[in-house]
Amino acid sequence: MELLTNEIRPYAWGSRTAIAAIQGRQVPSAGPEAELWMGAHPAAPSRLTSSGQPLNEAIAADPEGMLGAKTVGEFAARLPFLLKLLAADQPLSLQVHPTADTARRGFEAEEAAGIPVDAPERNYRDPHHKPELLVAVSDFEGLCGYRAPEETGVLLSKLQLPSLERIIGVIARDVGGSGITLATVTRALLAAPAERRAILAEEVSAAAARRVDTVPEPAATAYRLVTELSKYYPGDVGVLSPLLLNPVRLSPGEAIYIPPGTPHAYLRGVGIEIMAASDNVLRGGMTSKHVDASELLRVVDYSIYEEPVLQPTPVAPGVVEWPTPVREFRLRRFRVGGLYPTISLPTDGPQIVFCLSGRVRADDGAGEVLLGPGEAAFGAARDDGQLTLTGFGEVYQATTAV
Ligand SMILES: [Zn+2]
Structure with missing residues (x-):
């Protein structure tokens, strides 16, 4: 085996203590440390410590020798996975990753349109899907996949806001089944005009904060999360996602699997994350990065995710x-x-x-x-x-x- 030298990504939501403490460096670190990347992704490849050679270059020089014939046969001359140590002190964006088919077609379309691969508005940076699995190392909190629409209906009703009546009506009628209902509700929130989105986010978070201490579960957790998220992202409609998505609270050793198309957000904690090697992310809010709501709405899987938590x-x-x-x-x-x-x-x-x-x-x-x-x-x-x-x-x- 060969020792690797790995890069730490300094995203703003990263912890200043967790990765440094694990590696035995001085705490707190000079800046945020969000993700330690272990793999051959060209954006931040690991290096072979002995030679300093980036792993992606070492693989390109001898694909079969490094990856084996089976892996090259199925995934071509690239390491198909990326391993990360992730440490979140603050909520990450609300996001969805594309299916293999969508990623390939989206990548080709953006290449044909001449959008540079590193342009901020680029949705598909490579032609690959990005299913991911996160295993909690500390207590870990996140949002993953849709709740049943009836549950969302109850959470919205208890807020007693006239501005939500139309959406509550859509859920109550549930015409066409839960998938269509969830698509309609998501579109009504994410694709509303910017001003209406901001007002709705403010109204709902204020109502959630007023009621959080008086409601039973599951409303108590949902309202607490909305209240917390709105402190980080005031006026961002993404803060309403705990009303639509399953809140998950992982103990160390528990995991969440995120299939392509599943909306999710990591909120806080330390985890080991493994994913198909890709950088394709469509964001729906809670970020300063590019948000393309219409593309996200096209890619989302609107089915209910009943049991997102995996036991070892x-x-x-x-x-x-x-x-x-x-x-x-x-x-x-x-x-x-x-x-x-x-x-x-x-x-x-x-x-x-x-x-x-x-x-x-x-x-x-x-x-x-x-x-x-x-x-x-x-x-x-x-x-x-x-x-x-x-x-x-x-x-x-x-x-x-x-
Ligand atoms: Zn993700």
């Missing part, structure tokens, strides 16, 4: 994973030490191994590295490959599911 599934002594239908990635957590001072599992595909805590020796059969907290290593694909961990600590392994 044991795969071997000391090892769990969070199964998803995605072929680009598979994430496993190893707890080495105590009863299991050495754990070994077969692994054929390319792998990135990240040590969250402790100190472990990681060996893929081609060579071993010593990993401390916050450090990661890359292992090329090997026939009859493996991962053997020895020592004491909590380690995450990212690989493909092909």
